[in-house]
Amino acid sequence: MKTADGRIRDAMRRYLISRGALAGGVLYRARGPLPRGEAPDGTGSRAPAMPAAGAGDPGEPAAPGVRPAATGTVVRTSPAGPRGAACAHGAQDRAGFTRDTRSSLQAGLFEPGAAAPPDLSALDLEGLRAEVARCTRCPLSATRTTTVFGDGDPRSRIVFIGEAPGREEDLQGVPFVGRAGKLLDKMLAAVGFDRSGVYIANILKCRPPGNRDPNEEETAACEPYLARQLELIEPAVICALGRVAGQALLGAGAPLKTLREGTHRYNGIRVMVTYHPAALLRNPNLKRDAWEDMKALRKVYDGTA
Numbered sequence: 024m025k026t027a028d029g030r031i032r033d034a035m036r037r038y039l040i041s042r043g044a045l046a047g048g049v050l051y052r053a054r055g056p057l058p059r060g061e062a063p064d065g066t067g068s069r070a071p072a073m074p075a076a077g078a079g080d081p082g083e084p085a086a087p088g089v090r091p092a093a094t095g096t097v098v099r100t101s102p103a104g105p106r107g108a109a110c111a112h113g114a115q116d117r118a119g120f121t122r123d124t125r126s127s128l129q130a131g132l133f134e135p136g137a138a139a140p141p142d143l144s145a146l147d148l149e150g151l152r153a154e155v156a157r158c159t160r161c162p163l164s165a166t167r168t169t170t171v172f173g174d175g176d177p178r179s180r181i182v183f184i185g186e187a188p189g190r191e192e193d194l195q196g197v198p199f200v201g202r203a204g205k206l207l208d209k210m211l212a213a214v215g216f217d218r219s220g221v222y223i224a225n226i227l228k229c230r231p232p233g234n235r236d237p238n239e240e241e242t243a244a245c246e247p248y249l250a251r252q253l254e255l256i257e258p259a260v261i262c263a264l265g266r267v268a269g270q271a272l273l274g275a276g277a278p279l280k281t282l283r284e285g286t287h288r289y290n291g292i293r294v295m296v297t298y299h300p301a302a303l304l305r306n307p308n309l310k311r312d313a314w315e316d317m318k319a320l321r322k323v324y325d326g327t328a
Contacts, residue, residue, distance in 0.1 A: 120274075120285070120287045122289050122290070143247060143251040148256075151255070152172045152173075154248070155228050155248050156170050158170070158229075158244075160244035162240075162241075163229035163230070164229065166232055167230055168193045168230075169196040170229055171197065171198050171228055172196075172252075173224035173252060174199075174223050174224075175220070175221050176221065177222060177255070179221045179222045179256065180324065181221050181258055181262065182221070182223070182258040182260075182262070183207070183221060183261075183262045184224050184226060184264065185223070185264045185268055185299060186237060186265055187227035187229075187237050188225060188228075189201055193230035199223055199300075202304060203304060207300045214318060214320070214321040222256055224252060226242060226246075226267070229241075253289070254290070259293065260292065260293045260295065260320070260324050261294045262294075262295050262320055263282070263294060264297065264299045264300065265297075265301075266278065267299075269282040272289055273287050273289065279296070293323060295319065297313055297317065297320070298312070298313045
């Protein structure tokens with residue numbers, strides 16, 4: 024039988040969820056604007072050539088999935104009013120999210136007894152890779168072929184983050200090696216990036232069965248590894264590839280349209296969101312919007328936004 028304190032906590036949790044102010048133990052509050060600059064036009068407006076989609080290609084899920092688990096403080100920034108003004112979560116505006124997992128506000132605050140994240144502070148990238156390889160923090164450890172840690176230049180100023188490894192990635196241990204990976208290489212080249220000069224990772228280090236979306240348990244289990252990975256690489260900007268990656272990284276349940284419209288922050292790092300390459304293979308009509316996203320990303324990377 025629950026104590027009076029327990030009943031009060033449950034009532035408060037239900038109230039916050041009903042108001043859209045709590046997700047995965049994270050409180051949302053308003054803050055001032057963090058607008059993204061307009062897309063550059065110095066590189067031209069013609070979209071780069073990309074391969075046509077074929078039948079059976081994976082793509083961006085049409086309907087939003089379960090809101091990812093989130094730790095740390097999530098701040099919704101809105102241009103609708105002055106700093107501190109209230110804003111509606113999920114509003115369709117040019118808004119940004121700021122998330123800091125280093126904050127004392129953790130998901131476990133509302134869940135007494137929740138498992139503490141591992142202490143990874145003493146590990147370098149190779150030590151972290153070894154720690155990930157033996158991870159058993161979620162059930163995916165029983166179904167994976169290998170872990171997929173990351174790939175590219177660890178000194179890069181930009182990191183691209185997808186949602187999770189697919190079949191080929193699970194076999195090879197390298198992110199984005201299938202058809203979506205080949206398209207990503209072309210997207211990078213179109214705005215002057217080379218795959219060898221950037222860093223690529225995923226929200227999850229293990230493949231979910233059937234390439235389904237990551238669930239809350241898996242996202243929460245993997246996040247300490249990704250947070251430490253980014254802390255070691257120290258990028259100036261992160262590009263989240265797709266709705267699932269954007270929502271998980273920012274701890275926000277906003278749709279992809281809203282995530283693409285704002286510049287966000289994750290532990291102090293600027294974050295932009297665009298389509299997952301697999302979505303572009305499935306729906307080539309999205310490529311022009313993705314091209315605009317990539318031009319804007321380049322502008323932020325170059326420090327001209």
